[in-house]
Amino acid sequence: MCTAAKSTPATVTLQANSSTVHWGYYYAGATPNLVINSGDTVNVEMCTQHGGDDYDKIVKGDPGIESIYNWTSSGPTVGWRGATGKGDGVHVLTGPIYVCGAEPGDVIQVDILDLEPRPNPGNDNRTYGSNAAASWGYHFRAGFLDGMKREIVTIYELIQAANGKSYVAVPDYQFKYGSFGLPQAPASYIGPVSNCTDFAGPLPELAQNLVYNFNNSGQTFRSMIQVPCMADNTQQWEGLYYPGVITQHPTGTEDYSIRGKFKVPINFHVGSMGLAQATNVTIDSVVPMMGGGNVDDRRMGIGATMYYPVAVEGGLISMGDAHTAQGDSEFDGTAIETNINGRFKITVHKKASLEPMLQNLDFPLLENANEYVVHGYTLKDYLTLPDPSQIYKMSSLDMAFTTAYNSTRDFAMRTFNLTEDQAITAVTTVMDFGVTQVVDGNWGVHVVIPKWAFTNLNDTTTPYAPVTISGTSTLLNATMPIIQTATAG
Numbered sequence: 001m002c003t004a005a006k007s008t009p010a011t012v013t014l015q016a017n018s019s020t021v022h023w024g025y026y027y028a029g030a031t032p033n034l035v036i037n038s039g040d041t042v043n044v045e046m047c048t049q050h051g052g053d054d055y056d057k058i059v060k061g062d063p064g065i066e067s068i069y070n071w072t073s074s075g076p077t078v079g080w081r082g083a084t085g086k087g088d089g090v091h092v093l094t095g096p097i098y099v100c101g102a103e104p105g106d107v108i109q110v111d112i113l114d115l116e117p118r119p120n121p122g123n124d125n126r127t128y129g130s131n132a133a134a135s136w137g138y139h140f141r142a143g144f145l146d147g148m149k150r151e152i153v154t155i156y157e158l159i160q161a162a163n164g165k166s167y168v169a170v171p172d173y174q175f176k177y178g179s180f181g182l183p184q185a186p187a188s189y190i191g192p193v194s195n196c197t198d199f200a201g202p203l204p205e206l207a208q209n210l211v212y213n214f215n216n217s218g219q220t221f222r223s224m225i226q227v228p229c230m231a232d233n234t235q236q237w238e239g240l241y242y243p244g245v246i247t248q249h250p251t252g253t254e255d256y257s258i259r260g261k262f263k264v265p266i267n268f269h270v271g272s273m274g275l276a277q278a279t280n281v282t283i284d285s286v287v288p289m290m291g292g293g294n295v296d297d298r299r300m301g302i303g304a305t306m307y308y309p310v311a312v313e314g315g316l317i318s319m320g321d322a323h324t325a326q327g328d329s330e331f332d333g334t335a336i337e338t339n340i341n342g343r344f345k346i347t348v349h350k351k352a353s354l355e356p357m358l359q360n361l362d363f364p365l366l367e368n369a370n371e372y373v374v375h376g377y378t379l380k381d382y383l384t385l386p387d388p389s390q391i392y393k394m395s396s397l398d399m400a401f402t403t404a405y406n407s408t409r410d411f412a413m414r415t416f417n418l419t420e421d422q423a424i425t426a427v428t429t430v431m432d433f434g435v436t437q438v439v440d441g442n443w444g445v446h447v448v449i450p451k452w453a454f455t456n457l458n459d460t461t462t463p464y465a466p467v468t469i470s471g472t473s474t475l476l477n478a479t480m481p482i483i484q485t486a487t488a489g
Contacts, residue, residue: 001035002100009039009345016045016094016339018067021320022205023049024082024089024243025282026274026293028312029212031205032098035314038348043341045118046270046322047092050130050337052192052246053153053177058130058339061122065339068092069244071195073233076244079198082284085214087221087242088389089285091272091294095318097346102315105351107358108275110306110317110344112473115268117158117166117324118339127158129169129324129338132177134240137333138438151177151240153247154258156336158266158324169264169324169336176253178238191237192247196229203282212282264325267472268340269301271321274364278311279383285321287391287441290381292364296335296437297446298326299366299373304473307349307358307365317346328471330437357415363407368473370466372449374411376404377442392441404433404445416454426453 012034014020020033036042047065051058059065070077082089102108119125133139133152140149154174158166178191199219203212220226221241229235237245274292277283288294292308300306308315322342326335349358357365357372362380366373378399382391408431412423430453436444452464467476 001032001098002037005037005039005100009041010037011041011043012036013043014045014094014097015064016047016068016092017064018070018077021047021068021078021092021094022318023078023080023092024087024285026093026276026285026318027203027282028276028278028316029207029210029280030096030276030316031207032096032314032316034095035098035100036346037100038102038346041113041343041345042097043343044094044319045341046094046320046339048129048322048337048339049090049092049243050132050334051339052244053130053132054128054155054249055246056249057123057126057128057155058120060120062118062120062339069246071244071246073195075195075198078244079201080203080214081243083282084216085198085201086216089282090243091285091321093272093285093318093320096276096316097318098314098316099346099348100314102310102348103313103351104278104310106310107349107354107361108308108310108315108317109347109349110273110308111347112270112300112302112304112306112342113345114343115270115302115322116341117268118341120339126160127166127338128172129156129158129336130154130334131156131332131336132240132334134333135180136439138329138331149180151180153177156264156324158338167266169266171258171261173254173256174258175247175249175251175255177240177247180239189252191239192245193234193236194245196233196235197242199229264336267298267301267325267474269298269323269326269472270319270342271296271300271323271326271335273300273306273319274317275308275310276312276316277383283383284389284441287382287388288375288377288444289383289442290362294321294440295364295375295444296326296330296440297366297373297375297444298323298328298471299368299473301473303368303468303475305367307361307367309361319344329435330439333439357411359414360410365411366473368468369475370468371451372411374404374408374447374449375436376400376407376445376447378403379442380407382442395438395441395443397435397438397443397445400443400445401433404447408447408449412449
C-alpha cells in the first residue's frame, strides 16, 4: 500500500463524491480512499449533510455533491447512513486517508492551511449554507415562549466581496422542517417526502475481506422513531430523523422576514475531523472521541494545527461537517453547515520521539499562533461504555468540566514543567474554560492556554496582546508566521 516517500512531499487531492465519502460513521475496517506519506499536503473536498434543506441552492449543479445525494426509487447511492444505518450518525465524511508509517501510540498532526467555500456552479457560483435548529439543540431543553416545539431551518448566503473572498453570511429565509408530530400551521404540511431508505445491506468499501451488515427492517431511525415505508415506496419525515432527506420547496412555511436582521462574521472551520478507533464496529459520527471526530470547536480553522493520538495502523483520518460560522456551544444543534474545500498538511510524530506536549496524548489537542486548546468531554473515552449509545443520556457539563480540567492539568505539568499545585494556580489565573458544544451527546468543554504566559519569562514589561481573532485561529496580522511547537519525530 505504501511506497517510499519522495524527497519533496506530495500535494494530492481527495474529491468528494459517492465513492470517496462515508456517511455518519468512523470505522477502522474501512478501505482507505487515499494513501499518503507523512508531510504530504492533501486538498480535501467536504460535503455538508444539510444540502437537502435547499437542494437547488446547495447541491444542484455540482456533480460530486449530486452523486452523494442521489436517491432514486431503488434507494440512495450512499445508503448506509449512521453507525448502524439508521441515521445514528449524520455527517458526510471524506476519507479515510491512510498515513504511511502511522502506528498506535504515534500522534498525527494536521495543519489546516486553507478553507474555501465551494461555489455551486448550478447556482451562479454562489454558496449557501444551512443552520438547523433541531430537536437535539439546547433550546429544546430551555423551552419555547409559546410552548410549541418546532425544528426551524435557516438558509444563509455567503456574500462574496470584490476580492473574491467571503467575510459575511446573511440569513436568506427560514422554514419549518416538519410538523414534529404536533398539530402546527399549516396543517397540510407534515414534512419532506423521500423514496424509501435502505432497510438492510452491507457496509461498502470494507477492508481485509470483512463482512458487516445492517438490518433496519423495523424502519426505526434516530431515537427509535418509526418512519414506515408507504405503499408508493415513500417515507414522510416529520422531523430531522435521517440525514440527506431532500425538502421539497415551497413547503408553505417559508418565512423571508429574517432578511436584513443581522449578519454573521465568517469563520470557516472543520466540525468533524478525526481518526478511526480500535473497535470492530462502526462509530457514530456525532459523538466526539479521544481521536477527535465531531469536536465542533470553531477554532479548528485556517491557522490551526490539530494533534490526534493514533489508535490504528495508518490512522485512517476522515473529515467533513465543515462550517461557515458557529458560536461556542453550537447552541441550537448545528452551525452554518456548508460545502467547503480544504487544504491540509498531515505529519506523523513517532511515539519514541514525542515532545512532552504530545506524550500520553489522549484527547484532540489544538494549537495556533496564540494558544493551545485542550478538549474535554462528559467522558474522555465513551467507547468503553458497555453500550456507547448511552452517552446521549449521560451528557453533563459538570463531568465535561472535570475531564477538561484533568487533561489540562496533566498537559500543563508535562509541557511547562509544573508541579500539580503550580498547575492549579496557572489554570485558574491564566487559562479560560469554555463550552465547546452541548449538542453532540458527549458534551464538550475546552480550555484555552495562551502561549504568552509560558514564553519569554524574563520579559515582564510587555503586555499580553493576542495575535489571533478571539474564538478563532485566524491571525490578526495575516503576514505573521504560524507558530508550531512540535516537530516531526
